[in-house]
Amino acid sequence: MRETTPKPVIFTDLDGTLLDEQYQWDAAVLALEWLRRSHIPVVFCSSKTRAEQEFFRQAMNCFHPFIVENGSAIFLPQGYFPFGVGGKITDGYELVVLGKPATYVRHILAKIRQQTGWELAGYADMSLAEVAQITGLPPKMAALAMQREYSETIVTRLLPEQVAHLELELAAAGLQMVSGGRFYTVTGTGADKGRAVQFLAGLYEQAYGRILTIGIGDSPNDTPMLAAVERPFLVQRPDYSWLNIPEIPVTKVKGVGPHGWQHIIQQLQKNT
Structure with missing residues (x-):
């Protein structure tokens, strides 16, 4: 059934964003729980490998599609969308490869x-x-x-x-x-976080109709992802500074890593 109001879809970096320097996400647990109850997808978009992201997907109970190795490939849980995308089926995923082996x-x-x-x-x-x-x-x-x-x-x-x-x-x-x-x-050269986000956003639109893409990051390699979403956000880095990317109209949120992540989702919760 298609949504009459835009369905939010969260695209997030992991290191320094949803995860702190100790690879913990305690500060964002309440936000993750609300997103899960609200059936709002949280898509990991990270330089991390499939094996690393599978570890955090299990630990966070977050089983949406995920983008690995800086946009090199997209893993979609088999049957996640009510249609196929023509990707190779491997280990329970439909796989879309944008990069090289x-x-x-x-x-x-x-x-x-x-x-x-x-x-x-x-x-x-x-x-x-x-x-x-x-x-x-x-x-x-x-x-x-x-x-x-x-x-x-x-x-x-x-x-x-x-x-x-x-x-x-x-x-x-x-x-x-x-x-x-x-x-x-x-x-x-085909690996690109922004290209991967655009591809997945198209699938979510096909499944749900109107969506609102939200991107959350903290570092230069998040720039393509943030440029590809409608609502880009930056969390603070450990020194309390923000990445400077003047070419993108980002919203800078107070809070280092998962603390800032939690604030962004709290604002979404108020407006939903």
Whole structure:
């Protein structure tokens, strides 16, 4: 049955947004419970892997579609929509891939490594203990982060001229590199959080009619997602600052990470 008023659909980043620096979401529990009772979808849109996001979906009791590895792929629970989208069926999901397989990404990085002599160390080149140490993740979570299906994370420190050369070589192979702060993430050029959000929004419109897309983020790699929604919000970072993206009319909300997330949903609750 189609909605007569727009149905809200939440697209949210995880790290630093719904999750705090300790990967906790206690501050947003009440908001998540209200959204669940109100049947408002919460779509994770993150750089995290499928394995990582499945962990948080189970922990938060949140079983909507989710976007992995910076827009590389969309996982839709099989039967979630009353129609198919023509994606591959795998492990109970209908899968829509926008990026490239991690095996291809690693193959290209290996070729560049051989040509340049640069280290270009990625998660696939490291042990679980090394990944846990360099990321600060508990071993269990580090193991999930290593299960990359559509990207590779480069942990080697790079000089600006190395970054410029690497971007050119990757682009020639249909790949792109995004800085995530400490590390770099390499994906297929088709991988894009905004493109994935637009695709999913179209499916929700087909299922429900009028919808209201809401995006919540905190960092530069959330920009494409925030640009693709009708109501973009930024939560505060740990230093209480907000990301500056003047090209998008975002609403800046007080509250670091999940504290700000809770405030956004409280406002939605008042207006619903």
